[in-house]
Amino acid sequence: MSIAQIGRWKALAVATSTVLVGLTLPAVTATPAAATTTAYDSTYYKNAIGKTGTSLKSSLHTIISPQTKISYDAVWNALKVTDQDPNNSNNVILLYSGTSRAKSLNGGDTGDWNREHVWAKSHGNFGEATGPGTDLHHLRPADVQVNSIRGNKDFDNGGSAVSGATGSYTDSDSFEPRNADKGDVARMILYMAVRYEGDDGWADLEPNQLVNNGSNPYMGKLSVLKAWNEADPPSAFEEKRNQVIYDTYQHNRNPFIDHPEWVEAIW
Ligand SMILES: [Ca+2]
Ligand SMILES: [Ca+2]
Numbered sequence: 155m156s157i158a159q160i161g162r163w164k165a166l167a168v169a170t171s172t173v174l175v176g177l178t179l180p181a182v183t184a185t186p187a188a189a190t191t192t193a194y195d196s197t198y199y200k201n202a203i204g205k206t207g208t209s210l211k212s213s214l215h216t217i218i219s220p221q222t223k224i225s226y227d228a229v230w231n232a233l234k235v236t237d238q239d240p241n242n243s244n245n246v247i248l249l250y251s252g253t254s255r256a257k258s259l260n261g262g263d264t265g266d267w268n269r270e271h272v273w274a275k276s277h278g279n280f281g282e283a284t285g286p287g288t289d290l291h292h293l294r295p296a297d298v299q300v301n302s303i304r305g306n307k308d309f310d311n312g313g314s315a316v317s318g319a320t321g322s323y324t325d326s327d328s329f330e331p332r333n334a335d336k337g338d339v340a341r342m343i344l345y346m347a348v349r350y351e352g353d354d355g356w357a358d359l360e361p362n363q364l365v366n367n368g369s370n371p372y373m374g375k376l377s378v379l380k381a382w383n384e385a386d387p388p389s390a391f392e393e394k395r396n397q398v399i400y401d402t403y404q405h406n407r408n409p410f411i412d413h414p415e416w417v418e419a420i421w
Contacts, residue, residue: 192412199409206419214348214409214416221406224290226282229269230260232403233295236395247391249294249338250304250331251319262298270296272339273346274306278357278371286356289349290399291408292342304329308365308374309339309382327365328375337386340379341410344417347373348409361421376421383410383417 195203202213224232234257239245245254248267259266272292280286296304300319313325321332331339343361352358357371364374388411396411410417 194407194412198407199412202409208420210416211348211420215351218345218349218406218409219354221289221404223284224288224403225284226269226288229288229290229293232290233269233293234260235402236290236398237295240391246295248300249296249335250300250316250322251297252332252334253297255295255297260295264299266298267295268298268301270294270301270304272342273359273373276306276369277367277373278350278359279369280356285354286346286350286359289346290403291345291349291396291406294338294342306368308367309343310365310375310378333386334389335386336382337384337388337414338392340383340386340417341388341392341408341414343373343379344383344410344421345408348420349406380417380421383414387414 192199198217202210202217205213234246237246238257239247239254242254244256244258246257246267247254249270249272255267260268262268270293271287272294273286275281275287278286282288286292297318300316300322303316303319303324307324307327307329309330310328311323311330313323313328313330316322316324316329319332321334323330330336346359347361350356350359359371359373361376361379362372362374363376364372367374392411396408400407
């Protein structure tokens with residue numbers, strides 16, 4: 155759905171609710187923007203349906219916590235599957251640039267792609283040990299140099315153009331991905347916040363309104379991430395990626411790809 159389509163949809167929803175009020179029908183709760191239903195609502199998400207706020211967050215944490223964990227070395231081959239170019243099975247699509255690059259160019263040299271931790275691994279110091287540092291729901295292939303420019307910065311709008319990642323911007327303390335990746339980034343960060351609650355030996359990861367979070371287990375800026383979730387709804391690529399992680403690797407899902415409206419329901 156494009157931003158313009160969302161705008162029209164919201165306008166229609168408001169108009170519809172106004173008409174209903176005019177007819178003095180029983181009070182109707184407006185459906186949140188971009189509400190979706192999935193095949194998993196009566197099974198995987200059964201205990202979360204109908205909840206909101208901290209109750210929803212807690213329920214989703216319980217649902218998504220059981221998972222298979224893979225090693226950091228195994229992440230290479232997993233990304234070659236989860237992020238395969240739909241138009242070229244020899245390639246992966248890189249985050250922040252949209253570039254299609256040969257799977258065989260995984261590595262650390264200029265022109266290679268590597269494993270980008272969208273939730274920067276220094277924010278909570280979880281590193282590359284099996285756990286949050288190897289959780290495929292926030293790991294993406296990225297160009298080595300673009301990944302280096304993003305570094306461990308928080309996310310926010312603005313800055314100057316990023317070389318090698320058209321449409322992405324950065325300044326000294328934040329990074330703005332290109333429009334097509336904005337919602338993906340938001341949903342990955344918020345997945346991490348719900349999955350990691352400090353009850354399994356890892357830090358309790360949470361979004362906040364700051365930049366320069368450093369090694370604290372926080373990632374900003376929440377208000378910007380919420381806007382990005384609205385502006386860039388889940389694409390077929392993102393949905394397929396979620397499914398492959400669920401079916402093949404971890405057997406847990408990113409709830410915000412299935413239900414982007416749950417972002418507003420929690421935050
Ligand atoms: Ca997207
Ligand atoms: Ca958390």
